[in-house]
Amino acid sequence: KSIEEKSLWEDARAMLRKAEQDGVETAWDRLEQQTPHCKFCELGTSCRNCVMGPCRITAKMPRGVCGADADVVVARNFGRFIAGGSAGHSDHGRDLIEVLEAIVEGETKDYQIKDEAKLRRIAGELGVADAGGGALAAVARAVMEILYADFGSRKKEVAFLGRVPEKRRAIWQSLGMTPRGVDREIAEMMHRTHMGCDNDAASTLIHAARTALADGWAGSMIGTELSDVIFGTPSPKKSTVNLGVINQEQVNILVHGHNPVVSEMIVAAANDPEMLARAEAAGAGGINVAGLCCTGNEILARRGIPMAGNHLMTELAVVTGAVEAVVVDYQCIMPSLLQAAGCYHTQFITTANKARFSGAVHFDIKPATALAQAKEIVQLAIDGFSKRDPQRVEIPSQPVEIMTGFSNEAILNALGGSLTPLLEAIKAGKIRGVVGIVGCNNPKFQQDSGNIGLTKALIQRDILVLVTGCVTTAAGKAGLLLPQAIDQAGPGLQEICGALGIPPVVHFGSCVDNSRIIHLCALIAEELGVDISDLPVAASSPEWYSEKAAAIGLYAVASGIYTHLGLPPNILGSPAVTDLALNGLESLVGASFVVEPDPDKAADLLEARIVSKRKALGL
Ligand code: BF8
Structure with missing residues (x-):
């Protein structure tokens, strides 16, 4: 691939x-080394779940040693894939409960409850007695206990x-899909996918959906809600994005990962007057903290901290x-970031015992001492600033301005306290529909071409776009997170977003914050009395x-939201599983996946879905 084919962006x-000049290897280089990929793994038909194998399923060898066929093997592999994703988001959510516990127990002064009103609101929703008037510590403790019990x-x-519309809950109940803990x-x-347990692909997939729902409506939702309680609920603000946010004159610290528990403390430490004085004494013009990936989204949405880049920019930021x-x-x-950092003066610092990188400087960050x-x-x-080699510095591009900080609370606020104006705009066809474009970069695609292509195609069709995760940076770099981007939108969005002073592409936070989007969908459905x-x-x-x-895709589908993917998961080796994902789920949960790499064709599919839903609602 040429450099142009690798990424859409000049900074990349x-x-x-x-x-290339500095001899730094990137994900694109390694993708080339790894291509072609193992066909069995790509199709999902290799099984490593026991040592009678590993097995590969083919037409000539249709069953593994245990007797599992392609459907069972693919479903088991996909089930474990979903469990991995759900575990990631949910363990993140649990870490926030632990911080809340440290606050409640008086073990930390570094973290506080910043949004007391939100905590009391959640407490009320969860049935805590005297949620509105009780002592704050007691209310927080009760919320903590209820949410711990969710695990x-x-x-x-x-x-x-209780946030899920009744019709949806009834569907889950009838399918045995209601998420428990x-x-x-x-x-x-993990149990079902051990040899000799769930050997019915559809049954395994139903449980995969239940696992994903536990992520969306519990693990991730707890992550979002408690992050708002502890660090404040996002509200609209300006910031900047791309590698140009790295500042030549200052000490540059990039925070990367997901949980604001660490990045918020780095921001606080960097703003400490004593640290600033030390940076100046070291000859720097200040301390510049910028974000990468989702922890970047967290501090971007809450504090307006600039965003250096998304997933495929992480190595390039070090370069x-x-x-x-x-x-x-x-x-x-x-x-690989450790190796990339080793090519420069960059220190690679880990902060979580569950994510150690051999050779990194490690801090076991605890709430009491954070x-x-x-x-x-x-x-x-x-200390590293003086070791920087000015000859090897190149900061590309000028930062692009963005508007960020949208939460459901901020949206309600912008709408004057009720969803009615939004619903009226949808009913009138000025906003024809809403699509959440979320997720990652993958070097199999030209970086961000799909993310941007689809976003632009949808807003032109008067479809409001909500972005989270790594799509945020893409949209920001393309200038789509600014109110003036309504120029690129259809007439309806121009009118509505113009009147509200918001961009046609709205930043909703990090990947755990996709819980905000499903919550918003639930609120709209409740308001309209539909599913x-x-x-x-x-x-x-x-x-x-x-x-x-x-996992996000599957909880969206299981929540009733038609979901497009640019490339399929590794399930194509099972016609039954593939058919269930693309078609069968529709009759079970009222939504399915669709796979389409081309962003314009994807826009057609999403638009057609929106048109059919509007029609069914009589709009
Ligand atoms: O959780 S969008 S590359 S950073 S997985 Fe990762 Fe994908 Fe980025 Fe955030 Ni989400």
């Missing part, structure tokens, strides 16, 4: 050229199930040669790569 292309076994259903569904998925430290927590952190530890990390970055599957809404992940993205 410049850094790909520099990486256990002795539950009939997860705590936020997060850990329970994940453990049961600028101007980064003193990359501070990571967990998920989506390429192990700020002091974050200051130590910032000090390491300041989520009746709404003119859809989801898409044009360039997805991860287990987590698959």
